[in-house]
Amino acid sequence: MLDAFHFQHRSDVPHHFIYNKNHKNITLTVGHLVNQVLFEGKCAVGIESVQNPRVFPNANGKVTVACAKWLVVISAGAFGLPCILERSGIGANHQVIFSPYLASEESYTIDAIVRNEKPEFGKWGAQWLKDGSGLMSSNALDAGVKLRPTAEEFRAISPAFDKKWNKYYVNAPDKPVMWIGPVSMLVGDPSSTPSRKYFSVGYYVKHPSSLGYVHIKSGTDASVPPEFETGFLKQADDFALLKWGYKRSREIARRMACYRGEYVPNHPQFSESSSALCKGEIRPADIGAPDIEYTEEDEKAIEAYTRKFVATAWHSLGTCAMKPREKGGVVDSKLNVYGVEGLKVAESSPDLSVPPSNVSANTYSTTLAVAEKAALIIAEELGVKGV
Secondary structure, eight states, rough: BBBBSTTTTTTHHHHHHTTTTTSSSSSOOEEEEEEEEEEEOOOOOEEEEEEEETOOOOOOOOOOOESSSOOEOOOOOHHHHHHHHHHHHHOOOEEEEEEEEEEOTSSSSSSSHHTTOOHHHHHHHHHHHSSOOOOGGOSSOOOOOEOOOOOHHHHOOGGHHHHHHHIITTTTTTTEEEEEEESSSOOGGGSSOOSSSSEEEEEEEOOOOOOEEEEOSSSSSSSSSSEEEEOOTOSSHHHHHHHHHHHHHHHHHHSSSTEEEOOOGOOOOOTTTOOOOOSSSSOOOTTTTOOOOOOOHHHHHHHHHHHHHOOOOOBBBOOOSSSGGGOOOOTTTTTTTTTTBBBBEEEBTTTTOOOSOOOSOOHHHHHHHHHHHHHHHHHHHHHHOOO
16 A cells, blocks of 8 residues: 555555554564464463574574463464464365456556566656656556346356355345456566557456365474465356356457457467457447357357466465354354464454455455454453553
């Protein structure tokens, strides 16, 4: 986030809750990895940490122990938290695709900045340093829309979505199914594409059914990368929705004034005879133009494209879910870890470990909300006033 008065400054949690408070009772130990939580019986009494070899190349593996008088709170993100819990003997994302399009030469995109073209980089860099405006003041993602399928689209998506729709969406009209948003650049490898202006349109399922997992590979070494499975496309309803997302985002893209065609290598490989194939540089379609029709062969091309290009959408979520233990939950409504005492989980930006499903909102803001609630819960239990 940008400081409204000093454009070069970033505003985040440490700057407003730690650095400017001058707390005398906080000790920060940087460059360390938490090996495990220490217990006496089932009660958490401290943590064990070691120097991170990536920060301290000459780290000798010496173990540091921090003891707790009342409570241990761990906050290590959606990947770090479950690994710490597993190393302590406890316990056993939405998916996105960006389709690139050719943009008109009069469009404003940040492709030249991404490619580090000196004239453009110098021009926009100077303007940013002068008054904080221009292309450098944008992250290229300035708009988006949350969608639910129309009745006609619902019928066309797939019978695979019926069960999820009836269980999750039909009685929740405010719950979006899909997010679609344009990005004023090529999302991909700029070194392998022609030098020109692009825009991309991303789309992802807001509440996917497919679930992955993260587990430790070592019970003693915190520096060993965990075993990670994305779970992408495991459920048929997610696959069906992503296919719909491509079609709907494509219809939006080809009606945009800046549209000049598609970067074909990063789109479904339709046959030369297919009416769904975009051929060459073309002008935008009229707003009222009919939607593109797809044959069975075209549908298979979209399926292959989806499998090839699906990726994670920034923030992992739900690895220490707050829900009943019998349903796979890790923490209760007071953030207590099931099965032990004196151990709570709190959030750390930018990832969310506690929500049991996608929040369909800005995850940074949601992280702050959960963390603030955690602070209130902890303060109340410890008898701290004025929080």
